[in-house]
Structures are given as structure tokens and as C-alpha cells.
Amino acid sequence: MAKVTDPAAVRRYVKEVRSEYETRLGELVGIPSVSMDPAHTADIRRCGDAAVELLKAFGARAELFESSGNPVVWGRFGAAPGAPTVTVYNHLDVQPADGPEWKRPPFSMQIEGGRYYGRGTTDDKGPALAALYAARYVTEAGLSINVDFLWELEEEIGSPNFESVLKKHAKQIATDSVVVSDTIWISRQRPAITAGLRGLLGATLRLETGSHDAHSGLTGGAARNPLTELSALIGELCDAKTGRCKIPGFYADAIPASKRELTSFGRSGFSIAGYKRAHGLKSLRQKTAPAVMRAIWAEPTFEVHGIVGGYSGPGIKTVVPPSAEAKISMRLVPDQTPADVFRKLRARVAKLNPDVVVSSESSLMPYRGVTEGPLADAAADAIRFGFGKAPALVREGGSIGAVVTMRDVLRCPVMFIGLSLPEHGYHAPNENFDWRQASGGIAAFVRYFELLSKQRARPAVTRAARRARPRAAAARR
């Protein structure tokens, strides 16, 4: 098997497939698979069908698992019976891409000097394809490992149907471990492996005080103004300067990062200047790099994403709107849970402004990752092979609901080999990916699959037994 990851052979393969990789990525990016917008339902379907065809064209068995929402793509590059199985998770749905900041058409991929511009290039179609090219390589090389693919089409809306799909097909898709390729390095100079994810609780605060726009000359002073009241409420739920949430008990279950973890953060290559540049931020709430890393990876948040209501056109229209809605979310850290935080939010709002209706939107559990043992070692080795440097262990400030779901339903460890960089612009205008990360990623996955092929498969019986365990206990592993 030494031949499989012969560096020269892998390099040759990567070089050979570059043009094909770019064509395939362009095809996927060309499908505007925006899961958040019902107008794109047909595109989601089209993307799922295209993904199944792609997997088949690469030599895998593949099918669409239907759900009451979007389907899930599953594929298998099969090996001998008894060979270990690794499942690569990615998602093919994307964020909306609107707004004047887009310098190129978001759904028509542009290649500029090894950089791929378009919505979904880095989040998460580009990394999905990199793993696919690695799977084809090791399969054609005859490696004794089953490489499965799970490509979701609802990740950007919080994976509402993923769990039910996994449960329904649990036997067919049983695996020894999952590797997720949907995370981001801290710096191009230093690969990073994710050791934890924040959770998420999305919610809306809605206040209705009238039935239609009123004239502020006629009613101003007597009419309640829902925009003013929601603004004041937000000011009472969160300290806008520090970002500290003021909901009583909010931090009760938030476990602070350990000193050891904070030290490992420090090796990630994080710099305030680079971070500000990557995200287009003029200033930050914190002044030092350790404080910033703690805030974005290991502490919960309270965020306002939009306040809808009233007049938003040019100039000023002196209306008192009849209703307004604030779109908010809270990122959560272990051991906070969305359900508990939602209860606390609702109780606080009921006290501050009982007319405000609080509704929960997407909710995702925070995740604590695997940092020791053969899988963690294999991931670190693979990264070194693909990118020439040892990775730093960090956390991810974002949330991937599917991670917790896979751990709980498939009863197996979930690892991370991410290929994206801060400057790729996850969720931002002008999202991009690049060949350096794609080619390193293909090589890293080749190495990862090779290392896992040497680890023993868990007997199917054990897997079944694990599945039988009560959920709550499993969630505590």
C-alpha cells in the first residue's frame, strides 16, 4: 500500500485532475442551491441529482435519500467486506448571494489565478469535491477501505431533516467514523483542526402594536412604536459595547476554555490584523488576540441580524409602523443547550416587554471534538502530508448541526479536516476557494483514507449495540 501515498504519485494525480476539478466545481457552483429561499427549491433538487450523477461518474454507488424537506445525497466507494468504513460529510446547499458587494455573478464560477470565485466554492462544494477526488484515487489504487459520502442540502438552514434521514437509513450508512470537511483554518500559514463547535439558537422577537402604518404627526407621542420598543429590549438583553448577554443565567452552563486550550489557540497563527482584514472589520470589541480567540471560539454570543419593520427606502418616511421583528441568534458553547437558553430568553422578554412574541428558529447543540487517539493522530498526519505543516488544535465559532446528529445517530466519532481559509469569505460576498487548498486537500484525504484503512473496522454488532444505547447517554460521551 505504500504506493498509494507515494508523494510523487499523489502529486502527479493532483496535477492531472486540476482541470477536471475546476470544471466539476464550476458545474456545482452554477446551481444556485440556496436552501434558505423557497424560490430555489428546484435548484436544490437539481443539485442533488447532479451530485448523484457525479458520484456515479466517479465509480461510486449513489442515491438520493428523500426527506420531508430537501434530499440527502449518499454514495459509497466500496471495498472488500470487513474493510473499515469512513464517511465524508459535506453540504452542497449554499447561503443566499444578494447585495451590491458581489463583484462577479455569484452562481457562474470565475477562475482567476488559481482562485475560484462564486457562492459555495469554499462553503462547501470545493472541499466536497477535494475529498471525492481522493476517494477515487484510493479506490482505483485498491485500498481496503469503504469511503462513503454524505452530502447534505439543508446545512445552511440548520439541518432540520438530516436526523430523520440518518435514522431511516442508519443500517445502510453505518460507518466507523465520520470526517467533516466544512471548517476553516485560522491562517493560510498554519493548518488547523477543529476540536469544538459552538451551538446556535436562532429566534425572532416580534411586536405588533397596530394594524397599519400610522402617521407620526398624527399619532407620534401616543402610539407605541414597535421599533423603539424592540430597540430598547435589545439594549436590555445585550451589552452592545462588550457583547455580553444580560439574560439572567445565560452563562450558567457555559464552560470556560481551559488554560491548555487557550495555549493551543495561541499556536494557530491567529492575528488581529489578519482577522480584521479577512472579515472586513474596522474594529473589534477586544484588544488582544487571546481575548478575541476566546470570544469567537469559546464564549457564547448574542447577535442581532436584522430589524424588520417601518420604512427602509431612500430618505425618511415618518411612519409609526404597526409591527416590527428582530432577528436574533445566540451562539452557544458546551454545556449550554438551545432549549434551556430559549427558556431563559423567553422568560426575560416576558418580564421586560410581555407583548413581544418570542419564537425559536434554528437550534443547534454545541459540540466538543475528539482531540486524542488514533483518529486524531491520523487527521494530524494527513494534514501534514497534504500541507507540509502540523495542524494547530482550535475551535470553530460556527455551528454545524449535522455534526452532533451524526455522532448521536451513527454512534461514531466525528473528525474534522477542513480546507477553507478566513479570506475565502464563508457566508460573505465574493466567496472563493483556491487550488492550493483544493490540491492539498486531495492529498490530505488520500493520506487520511490510507491511515484509516489500517485501523480495524468496528464489528457490525458493536455498531448495532451502540445504536441501541439511549440517546441521552450517548450524547454525554
Place this chain on the structure above:
Amino acid sequence: MAKVTDPAAVRRYVKEVRSEYETRLGELVGIPSVSMDPAHTADIRRCGDAAVELLKAFGARAELFESSGNPVVWGRFGAAPGAPTVTVYNHLDVQPADGPEWKRPPFSMQIEGGRYYGRGTTDDKGPALAALYAARYVTEAGLSINVDFLWELEEEIGSPNFESVLKKHAKQIATDSVVVSDTIWISRQRPAITAGLRGLLGATLRLETGSHDAHSGLTGGAARNPLTELSALIGELCDAKTGRCKIPGFYADAIPASKRELTSFGRSGFSIAGYKRAHGLKSLRQKTAPAVMRAIWAEPTFEVHGIVGGYSGPGIKTVVPPSAEAKISMRLVPDQTPADVFRKLRARVAKLNPDVVVSSESSLMPYRGVTEGPLADAAADAIRFGFGKAPALVREGGSIGAVVTMRDVLRCPVMFIGLSLPEHGYHAPNENFDWRQASGGIAAFVRYFELLSKQRARPAVTRAARRARPRAAAARR
């Protein structure tokens, strides 16, 4: 001249012109003269041209006065030299009409049982036409009075060019008094004459913390959130529950309403239930009618009209926006001035959040009306003639910048004969006007013009001398 206002003759005339009035109103409403939206610039021009043609068709001399913004329509129904002159002021521009609450097309007038639905029917095209029909009647009857018309096309954006137009044509349009028909009764059961207007200071609060949308997973906790900061700022500028403005010194120059004035408010027919119904309000900040009337007529406000920035589509998009803008305004009462209040606002914001850029938008002085003397008596008499009931003296919570401008530039009293009702929905969806108010208005204006024809014209010399007075002194009359 007794024949002119013979009640039976006026009744006959009003009955005869009804169908023509409705056709003419439909034509004016059919032109979407939205001054706030640059997309309607051509419609504004079309509306001005149509108004000139309309005045000419009625027998007046008429022309468009150009400005660096929208033109002003001027017309004269001339009488013998030396006859007194009264100028009727209305505006033909309208508020935007968007949103799903509109049950009928806003710019295609629908007549339903004596009610006229469409944007601009009551604010202010319907009242303008009522005065026009009265002018034609008294002119054809040979009454010795010049009736002039000033129809503005920038009232809804704060009359930015009205003053310069008046100054330029001051000699041509010199008049003995102005009557404004752009105010609203308190109740259909009791005519009301306006004895004061609130002023207005519109402003935007803009905060930019980044250059593009950031992902709240990647940056949440460290990135400043302009929506959260603006919300907190609003909470610190205004008590959302009571509506009380918290800017230091805001109330320093606000003269409280006198006991006598509050008593006259009480005779206006105001009821909390009717007021809530008319404006579609579920609840009010105050519990008693006197407190509500004081709040909407005689006290200043702090209002939020819209908060722009971030995500406003379906669901939640977990972005931290790079910037946000709050559209706010403050209604002002005598002796507050927009300039002084703006200074106080800016100073307070600079202290609370120095990164927020405060810009002033429209600004209008508050106005204290004429409540005694022959003009006030004529207006009350005219209302009794048109509607069969004596009017109550009230104030108007809204702002008409043109009023202060006319008083100062034309150096003459500005009176109010308003025809609109609360249920007509000024600035609201499904705006409407009705024949009862239009027909009563025609009769009232006929009577008003007759009474004024008996009052002596001010000699032109006096008018010129008054014009020569320094502005500040005149503003204190």
C-alpha cells in the same frame, strides 16, 4: 353679494359639480406624484402640468414656478384692482404607497359609496380641488376678491425649495392672507380648526463597523454589531415605554400647553376608542383622552421609522452586518427649533457612541396659529356654513413646513380650513376622502371667500414694507 352664499344656490352648485369633481380628482390621483422617490420625478412634472391645465380650464391664469427641485403651481382667479387677495395653499405631491395592506391600486381612484380611495385623495388633492370649485363659483358670481392658488409638489419631503420659489416670485404672489387646507378634524362629528403645528427634525444615525457581511459563527463575539449598537443607542435616547426623549435639554424650550388650550382640546370630540380605531392602534402609551391629546398635539416626540441593515428576508441569516442606519425623527413644539434640537442630539450621540454618524434630514419649525381677530372669525363662520357646526380649536400633531415659510416670506397670516378626517388615513394604506367632506368644503370656502372679500386689502406699500422687515423679527410676530 348675499346671493353668492345663498345656501340653496351653493347647495345646487355643489350637487351639479359632484360628478365633475370626482372625475377631476380621479385624474389627479392617477398621477403617482410621489416626491420622496426619484423614480417618480417625471410623474411630479406631469402632475404640475396637469394642475396648470386644470386651473386654466377653470378660468384662472396659471403657471409653473420652476425651482432646483420640483416646480410650484401658481394660479389666480383675478378680480378688480384693489380687491383683497386670499391664497389657498395645498400640495399635490403624495406619500409613497407600497406594501401589502393596500386593498385597491393606490394610483387608480376607486369610488365606493361616496368614498374616494387612492393615495393623495385626502392628502391633499381632494381638499385642493374643493377650494378650486369654490373659487370658480365666487369668480363666476363676480365676488370682489382675488383667489390665488399655491400648489406645492415637495410638501411630503419637507418643502426644500418652497422658500426660494416664494422669495423669487414674492411680488407677483403678494397676498393678504393664506389659507391652508391640509389639516385633519379630530372627529367627523366636530369640525376642527388648527391653532398650531408641530415642527419636525428628521435624522439618520449611521454606524459602519466593517466592509461586508461577516459570518456570526466566525466573528460573533469579537465583531462589533452595528444593529445591536444602534438599538442600545436608541434605548438611551428615548424611553420606549413612555416615549419620553432622554436627550439632555430636549424639553428646555418646549412650552407646555396652557390650561385654556387643554380645555378647548376637550371640546374637539376626541375619543380614545375612535382614535385607536382610526389609526389602527392596539394600545396607547397614555390612558386618558387629555393625556393623549397633549401627547400628540402639544408635546415633542422621538420616533424610530426604520432600522436598515443586515438580513430582512425569510428565516434567519446569521450575518453580522457591516453597517446599519436608524431613520429617526423628532416632532417639535413651540419654541423648540430643529437646529437646536439637532445640536443636542448630535452632542448626546457623540457621547454615547462616537462612531455613529448623525445626519439631519428634513427639518420644519413648529407653528403657533392665529386664534383671534377677523380672519379667525371668518374661518369659524365658513366652517359653520359648510358643515353646520362650530369648529373646535385644536392643534395638529403633524408638520407643514410651508406654513412657516409662507408666514415669513409673504408676511401675512396663515389660516387653516382642513377637510380631512382621521379615518381618511393620512400617510396610511387605503387612504381615502369622501364627498361629504368635499361638498362641505366647497361650501365653506365659498363662504370664507365671501367674508374675506368684505375685509379690506392691505395696501401694497404696507406689504412691501413688511417684506423689508428683518426675518427674525417677523418670525416673532
